[in-house]
Amino acid sequence: MQRSSGKYARRVQTMLTDRQYELLQEYAREIKRPLGVLLREMVEKTLIKDLEWRRKEMALGRLLSGNTPVTDWPEMERQIEQRWEGCTDD
Numbered sequence: 001m002q003r004s005s006g007k008y009a010r011r012v013q014t015m016l017t018d019r020q021y022e023l024l025q026e027y028a029r030e031i032k033r034p035l036g037v038l039l040r041e042m043v044e045k046t047l048i049k050d051l052e053w054r055r056k057e058m059a060l061g062r063l064l065s066g067n068t069p070v071t072d073w074p075e076m077e078r079q080i081e082q083r084w085e086g087c088t089d090d
Contacts, residue, residue, distance in 0.1 A: 008040075 016024070028035040070076070 024035055024038065028038045031038070033041075
């Protein structure tokens, strides 16, 4: 398997209509950016940010719902201490 030395390691292929491709190429030229960079930035700006936002909203919803598994403080403290004991400083 080939390893990428750069930041980006995965390639994605998609098919566009001629019209879509022409419009994107035109826009990329207008803003003086390569088409691949433009597409990568748009995926990050729209899809990835939206996904992260929705996940945060879901997590907040779970916290605010009151359905979180919370026991009494001594039990929670014991669980926290056990997790910290399992951590190592490498």
